[in-house]
Amino acid sequence: LGAGSVGALSEVWAEVQRTAGGLARIRQLLDEVPAVVAPPQPQALPARLRGAVSFRDVRFCYPSRPDQPALDGFSLDIAEGETVALVGPSGAGKSTVLQLLLRLYDPQQGELRIDGLPLVEIDPSALRQQLAVVPQHPVIFAASARDNIRYGALEADDAAVEQAARLAEAHGFLSALPEGFDTWLGERGARLSGGQQQRIAIARAVLKDAPVLLLDEATSALDAASEQSIQQALERLVQGRTTIVVAHRLATVRRADRIVVMEHGRIVAQGRHEALLAAGGLYAELARLQFVDG
Numbered sequence: 001l002g003a004g005s006v007g008a009l010s011e012v013w014a015e016v017q018r019t020a021g022g023l024a025r026i027r028q029l030l031d032e033v034p035a036v037v038a039p040p041q042p043q044a045l046p047a048r049l050r051g052a053v054s055f056r057d058v059r060f061c062y063p064s065r066p067d068q069p070a071l072d073g074f075s076l077d078i079a080e081g082e083t084v085a086l087v088g089p090s091g092a093g094k095s096t097v098l099q100l101l102l103r104l105y106d107p108q109q110g111e112l113r114i115d116g117l118p119l120v121e122i123d124p125s126a127l128r129q130q131l132a133v134v135p136q137h138p139v140i141f142a143a144s145a146r147d148n149i150r151y152g153a154l155e156a157d158d159a160a161v162e163q164a165a166r167l168a169e170a171h172g173f174l175s176a177l178p179e180g181f182d183t184w185l186g187e188r189g190a191r192l193s194g195g196q197q198q199r200i201a202i203a204r205a206v207l208k209d210a211p212v213l214l215l216d217e218a219t220s221a222l223d224a225a226s227e228q229s230i231q232q233a234l235e236r237l238v239q240g241r242t243t244i245v246v247a248h249r250l251a252t253v254r255r256a257d258r259i260v261v262m263e264h265g266r267i268v269a270q271g272r273h274e275a276l277l278a279a280g281g282l283y284a285e286l287a288r289l290q291f292v293d294g
């Protein structure tokens, strides 16, 4: 992804995180004709899906590049509660996996399902209510710290917001701001470090409490204290939900139930860290070059 599209994507994800999202807004943000349509008679979803996810023989090209598949012959079954880490070189298709699950696009071939229901039969905003997203570059709004977190679940009361901040390891630094949780953030507000912004995004996801978590890990190095807080917060966040993480950190791949190694829109290997390392090949090379904390 180029810098521009990364920005657009974080915007979209922030939007998506606010439950309904709204295709019109996403279209506006992406400045692109929407590829997805809501079904006329969508399947009713339970209040909380279990979170089993499947990609079956998916082939997908972005509208602007109709001959170059970003995913090609991509099949992946993720069990309820499983944590899958996607790794691979730049352009391998990792972010595309998340975007298709968010139904920002539909594949040209193959099918995605959640709890056995084809995604195309679900209303996109109902689907997005069941997905929490922690983007690489979270959007911090010009609003109080409290309301920035509440964005994850607009009906949440102050106690729930503060509890989410605690679980996200954000309570300490927010309490220490001049006006605590009432401190204004964003434009002309208190400046947060990258690691603090990520913890705000984690707090939003804690508050949203969705069965499926999509996480695009930061590529940039963080100071050791921030790094450790984020790892602790993520460890709590992934408990009890299906998690798909575009992984850039050694700690994350070590903790994953399964690592999926991607190249050219396909899966080239999968397994646990030690086994993949021992097998050599692309994973061993990526581990050597890519993980920012290892």
Ligand code: ATP
Residues within 6 Å of the ligand: 001, 005, 062, 063, 064, 065, 069, 070, 088, 089, 090, 091, 092, 093, 094, 095, 096, 097
């Ligand atoms: P990175 O680690 O660099 O983010 P990635 O593995 O997430 O890479 P994707 O972003 O999924 O890879 O990209 C897969 C392919 O699709 C790449 O060739 C990329 O250039 C292309 N691509 C991604 N987004 C778009 C877009 N909005 N329009 C056109 N092509 C895109």
